[in-house]
Amino acid sequence: MNNKPKAAPTAIKKSAGTRVFNGISYVLLAFGAIVCVLPFIIIVSGSFTDNVTILKQGYSLFPRDFTLEAYRTIFRSPKDIIQAYKMNVYYTVVGTSIGLTMIALTGYVISRQEFKYRNTVSFLIYFTSIFGGGMIPWYLMYANVLNLKGHTLAIWFPALMSPFLVILMRTFIVGAVPNAITESAKIDGAGHFTIFFRIVLPVLKAGLATVGLFLALGYWNDWYRSSMFSTNSSTWQLQFYLYDLLNATTAMKQMASNVSMKTADLPTESVKLAMAVVATGPVLLFYPFVQRFFVSGITVGAVKG
């Protein structure tokens, strides 16, 4: 007997068309990936390069005259940047936790079929994302009406709820929690809070992670509210601290007619790059672990039913 049973095929044979398509896709995606990662590599390498070399020879992929001078400059008087870091962490933690709570509660309420006015409330929330009063009324509201200028509240309060995230949360809940479950819980005598905490919340983990991530990243990267509302540099966010440093440098150099400050003290190119690395470094390390939530979160709204 010499017919050994043929081994079952372990892979689906790909047609030539598929292979070509795969090949092209890989090339394009690789190209896209390089384009995205290249600037960052240049920033990191620049932060390790001697400043004069950058000015004379421009940026490069690998540090030419390796030096730690830029980082030494930053950490010589690290008080300011550490304060900015602390404030940033504070705003992110406080803002994300309170915002997430509010968004989850709101999303839950407007997802309930028995809530008579849920369409009105949803509409009102959508409405604010289309029509806004504009920048000046927004500013006057916080500075004059609520009198929050200079307060840390003015920095994290305005971004607690965004219509997009509320709708996202609502969609999550509608998708993840079928009516039958909540109805049966109600029949068993559960009150609203019980339903929310014991039935809805546990299945909502992916939704919470996504919305929480959006919120946290929004808070971490924000600088605009610091710019508008803070009156003291001790309440600045990290990104604003860096951005302001860059702007101060540019402004000083252009306004030498009015400013008697020595331009030699302003941060050099390599120091600016090092600051960028210091500010984004932690986020970069944290991101790969939560990346999958972003992808699933963005597409969840697209799937109906």
Added chain:
Amino acid sequence: MKKRFFGVIMSLVLIAAMLTGCAGSGSKSAAEQLDQQGVVDIPVNNDQKTPAGTSSDGNTAKGTDLSERVDLVFYVMGDAPKDEELVEAALNEKLIEKCNATVDMQFSTWTEFQQKYANEITSQGADLIYIANWLNYGLLASQGAFVELDDMLNTVAPELKAMVGDNMLNMCKVDGKIYAVPNTWAEYVSNGLKYREDLRVKYNLPVPDSLENLEAYLAGIKANDPTQGLLTVTTEESQGFKTAFDAAWVLNFKYPWVNANGLDYGLTANYDTPSDVYDYWFSTDFEDDMKMLKRWADQGFWSKSALSDTNNSDAYKNGLCVAEVAGQNPNKQITAIADFTNAGEGWQSAYIAYGEKHNVIYPGHATQNGTAIVRGCKNPERALLVLQALLCDDEINSIMQYGIKGVHYTVENGIYKNLQEEKGETVTFPYEGFNTWNLRNGATKLPQATDVELQKMFDKYAEIGSKTKFPNVNIYDGFSENYETYSAERSAVSNVMRQYLAPFEAGLVDDVDAAIAEFRTKVKDAGLDKCREEYKKQWLDYCNEYNYK
């Protein structure tokens, strides 16, 4: 039925939203329009919206009612110094004694300062505020952002009025009323050219004090050292309506214009005859000048990619260029001297003001640095009184400008010396640490070590300036343009300038005549005539008002 109706309304609302979005700036508030025009508010923010006492309505007679303590906010530009609290406390101690008021300094930082300045004025968060012509003082004043000071100066602050002088105060008049108090230090912010003196001596080249000599200087360096970068000119300093490329600034050597690079929209006038406005862009002089610039570009004075380069402000310091021709005022020369001394390679920088060639030099306009009181301030008289103390009282002014004597600074041979800098420590309160350039008192200002050199230049310019037709008067910088009626044409003209004027001003076209012809057609099509007509009218009205004939 109800749903259908609702749906129809929703679609109408959305369409309306789309249309209003396209309409653009129609519905913006005055402040937002101010922002668009680059008006920056330097409001000094105070945490308190209402002051401790009620507004001091009191008699505006000399004996102003000082019984209630008032807390004022003074908004200035830039960043706060590290010792902000310390110096503010010392300052307020003296101010309470004198005026029963305190001052809280608030800073705009350099991020979005234009927006924040506008916000401060709109929200009336500040009492005293820094003003400057580059913060659209004229436009703001005419829109009612500030309190009129005419009467108050006579009743509340006669000492201040006497010190500043009617001449300077008149330059701060808008629509016939005074809205700001300028500082009293005469500063020459003339434009000029700074160049490497050591290279000139090394290669035995002429002093570049005219177009011919500048060409010889640059060509000479190139002949001796072909790899040396000559000019790193870009379009950065030329974003307005006068030129589109920085190299064109050298033309100031040729013309005795009323302002560097003439007036806007290709019009110009000479300093001696400011009301006599003539056309530059459509003249044969313009064609000759552009051909000259092309010759320079062909000789390799600047790089072929100059149109897309961004400004490298460290180029001169690092030897990437041998001269800078655009936006160079005397202070930048002083900085360059300091940079070269620090670098210690024996390089030397020299400076020539364009105005020296034709003897047209004038100091900075009074509105270069001034102080105004924001409309809506609850204690305008007290604010003015405090301003008087800040400017006229030497002790208070010194604290404001220099910090605490013995801690931050000391005076040696009449020159300011920063104690912390000397010891190599971090400077917690530098010279003019509060960025209060508007509180400089010309009579008592302490010179820094670098100011000695600066003062020599200023003395030279003062001498030239006193012999001009309008002695030591800066005609142009007091003018502010109101372009609301032709802002669309204005934007179009700007686009045409960036696209068609820049290339041949940079000498980077093959056929200059064709390029000029194309530019001239295109700019007329964009609405140049309308801009010119309005602008000329406003300029002539301005000249009439101040008698610049």
